[in-house]
């Protein structure tokens with residue numbers, strides 16, 4: 001799925017899909033099962049079963065004037081309870097993009113399903129010509145030496161950006177505060193709560209707008225229920241406030257919302273249906289009938 005926002009093209013990419021290994025009771029521990037299953041008829045694709053959400057590792061390619069940008073590098077083939085990824089580079093190739101074409105890699109946050117193919121198993125950068133951008137808040141949180149045991153994926157992936165390149169040079173690493181224009185029409189927008197420095201990207205070009213909200217929302221039901229706290233939100237109160245602010249920004253406006261873990265392309269719009277915000281995926285809207 002590709003959507004054009006003025007001069008910026010947004011391509012939804014996927015590193016892999018499967019069934020999330022933890023049930024809704026673990027993902028949303030404070031929400032009653034009946035409250036969750038009530039949404040199954042509204043969002044059937046966002047339920048692998050009545051008890052389990054699907055897993056989908058979404059990334060976005062942004063073709064901005066003069067810059068090719070990748071938002072998040074997927075999960076890769078890490079082992080563990082989660083379904084494997086590893087399809088991102090093939091998906092990029094299917095859109096005619098090779099790793100060396102990427103000018104800038106932006107990390108929405110430093111969880112393992114968003115940074116997994118930054119370096120190959122030999123420690124070489126996958127996107128050999130790219131600069132990198134992440135918030136200073138996430139960088140400091142996840143790369144702090146005293147937390148290395150808590151975040152074991154960091155050392156072999158984004159943590160390598162602090163070290164020398166294989167050629168002895170340095171990686172170009174931009175630590176963001178939020179508000180920066182990272183490419184023409186592509187702006188960093190702080191969206192904290194899922195992680196301390198979780199980042200959304202606001203794409204604004206020629207009067208059109210998209211908001212790539214990454215993991216601010218895990219499930220589309222949270223558009224109507226931003227108070228549903230995901231057990232992997234690092235600061236629940238801040239995450240709820242971020243979700244409310246995003247809903248206010250996109251609801252009933254012609255703003256495309258992108259989410260990494262929503263089903264399909266993860267791209268949609270949000271409109272009031274029976275008085276509640278409802279995610280309307282672009283994929284479904286583009287299907288006949």
Ligand SMILES: [Zn+2]
Pocket residue numbers: 111113114215260261
């Ligand atoms: Zn994620």
